[in-house]
Amino acid sequence: MKALVSVKRVVDFNVRIQLKPDGSGVITDGVKHSMNPFDEIAMEEAVRLKEKGKVTEIVAVTIGGAKCEETLRTALAFGADRAIHVKEEGEVQPLTSARVLAALFKKETPGLFLFGKQAIDDDANQTGQMVAALLDLPQATFASKVELDGNKAQVTREIDAGLETLEVDLPAVVTTDLRLNEPRYLKLPDIMKAKKKPVESVTIAQLGVQAAPAIKTVKTSAPPTRSKGVMVKTVDELIAALKQKGLV
Amino acid sequence: MSVQRDVMEYDVVIVGGGPAGLSAACRLKQKAAEAGKEIGVCLVEKGSEVGAHILSGAVFETRALDELFPDWKEKGAPLKTPVKRDDVYFFLGEQSAFKMPNLFVPKTMHNEGNYIISLGNLCRWLGTQAETLGVEIYPGFAAQEAIIDEQGVVRGVVIGDMGVDREGKPKDGYTPGMELRAKYTLFAEGCRGHLGKRLIARYKLAEGADPQHYGIGIKEIWRVDPAKHQPGLVVHGAGWPLDNANPGGSFLYHLEDNQVVVGLIVDLSYSNPYLSPFDEFQRFKHHPVVKQYLEGGQRVSYGARAITKGGFNSLPKMVFPGGALIGCDAGTLNFAKIKGSHTAMKSGMLAADAVVEKLFAGAEGGDVLENYPAAFKASWLYDELYRSRNFGAWLHKLGAIVGGAINYIEQNWFKGRAPWTVHDRKPDHLCLKPAAESRSIEYPKPDGKLSFDKLSSVFLSSTNHEEDQPVHLKLADPSVPIGKNLPLYDEPAQRYCPAGVYEVVGEAGARRFQINAQNCVHCKTCDIKDPAQNITWVAPEGGGGPNYANM
């Protein structure tokens, strides 16, 4: 069975995000980027399923500018067999991504379509769901455990009330949550080999999709800074301080 | 523990993706392409990406870049802000300063034709050029050891292991580091390279040279009020808050996009163990000359890095069997100009030329690249370093005013060719006076607007290390910090480390030396300044350390 894994290049989680002075977005020039951490988990899961003999081929796909090839090389170093780069230098919104990925699904016909549950840059948490809707596929989101059994998958999800286990028919969309696995260290020899693996490139237009932005960013602003706390020694002091602030 | 290591062979392995290493890599591939031949080049960089560990001023002289990529403008090199004006101040005290008339500014401090850049971004660009030329670059991997065979020939490097716990035991996902073998290995680790240091000792490369001298540079990036922003303005200063016994200098540059960078370089020959370079820098920003630009702005980044400033008189031999030192790993910085980027680039290019010459002549590798020092001697780089050879020593001996005046005479009257050479033969770590003979310093509290504490500063360097790994700051004798350094020097590591890595904790009588290794910004100051030379910096797991943007 083939697994298709969608991966995205995002500003690295270690980087302190800075806003553009004009409020039109965040600064991405000259800052470190890496694979979206939830997508790493999706890649890791695909590789583990392949190691267990449940998956035979892993294809990684990304949408974005020339630099995104790095992210695909990371996926190849994880263990993807090949990669597809949908080239687009401009902004790609979730619905466009979903349409592109749905088109790729039709071309590749995988048994399992894995996504990170969300990308840490826009936190949209939509793409997997929209792909499932566009393709009318079963979906299991926020997976913390995935088991493949013939043409079905058992997916455990962490929900407020505890654990929920779903059974879905394959092909299906599965989006991965934090506790599904811990992605491996990439080994230098694997990174070296990844440089030589094939990366196919296509454009959004070649897939028959039109990039039609549906969302307009009005403003980006920093979260309000927390004001300094005060230390109080006694309950009386606490009450006095709260009263002073007009909170009680 | 015997481990099975994967091995890859290349013609050339380069350690470090700074200006020196990247220029060498580009030059090797350019020459190979010109000749229609193949040279396999691999470069490893301990930062999580090229540029993540680069911290510089930087006013950049384009001489070497012009030679390497004459079409750098068309290729989009990130040199956006030409220098428009040079201001040089002598800071007399907290409130007062003397602005040097242009006439008296030494030639080496004039910056017409130079650019104010982020060296990190230039390195990112150079990295892209190198990869386009076919260099294999592996960021996130640190060279942990040089491979030296029984004949004493350097054969490459071993990459650090990944997935080792605090006690040094393999944990889940343990991956032994690979061996990267090469005909020639170029070490471009920058100031106080940890492999370079060992190679200098092992091959006695520093014999006959003056001891190397260093400074610690602390830098911040600010986004300032557009009304106060003057792109292209360069401000250099000497004097307050430092003095003749604890010398150094400051810089403040206006870049594009309302950015101002501000920094203080403290010579590591400073003598007062109570001095804290970090706190000196914080208070420096309150000086009216500096404050006028920063007030109302926002600090966006912080970092620190040592600089190798001994210059010509401290240059070690740069070659040994199978390899060479390039850039600040050797010590090619011109301290009279406080510029080491173009010189690092040039030294990398010269070493690359020497390697190419050997490889094309059919060399098997492993021999001494004697053609590199020969080409160095015939180059503008040698001439430049020679002319500035006395600067650091004058300043250290006579202080900023008199030393600076003599430097003015040397540079402007003798054009650097004065018929004398002055030496500074005292290593920096021996310059500390005992605490008992020193004045303790009470630093002002940070105001949270212009000045800040250490922890919130380190936070802005986006430093991160995998928590469960061996401490990468090794104490040869763990009893020294509390047993010797504390009574003698009040353990200066508490203050010279710009990241708050070293703390003396506990009550009197039960004091303990604590190392918060995960905060380390890889500046190398502790390795240099520890009076007992008891601290050795080794590379932590690859990818760890600061994640500088636009530094």
Ligand SMILES: Cc1cc2nc3c(=O)[nH]c(=O)nc-3n(C[C@H](O)[C@H](O)[C@H](O)COP(=O)(O)OP(=O)(O)OC[C@H]3O[C@@H](n4cnc5c(N)ncnc54)[C@H](O)[C@@H]3O)c2cc1C
């Ligand atoms: C505060 C400050 C201000 C400065 N201002 C200026 C200026 O205005 N103009 C100017 O021209 N110069 C300036 N310099 C000097 C200039 O930055 C250096 O001379 C220059 O960066 C040296 O280049 P390099 O390639 O030799 O080393 P570096 O730039 O230090 O690069 C070394 C690289 O090697 C990597 N590395 C080290 N060890 C290993 C290892 N074991 N394995 C893998 N990777 C490793 C490091 O992470 C780093 O990326 C300044 C320096 C400082 C600190």
Ligand code: SF4
């Ligand atoms: S521990 Fe050493 S190298 Fe690390 S930040 Fe502190 S002084 Fe610099």
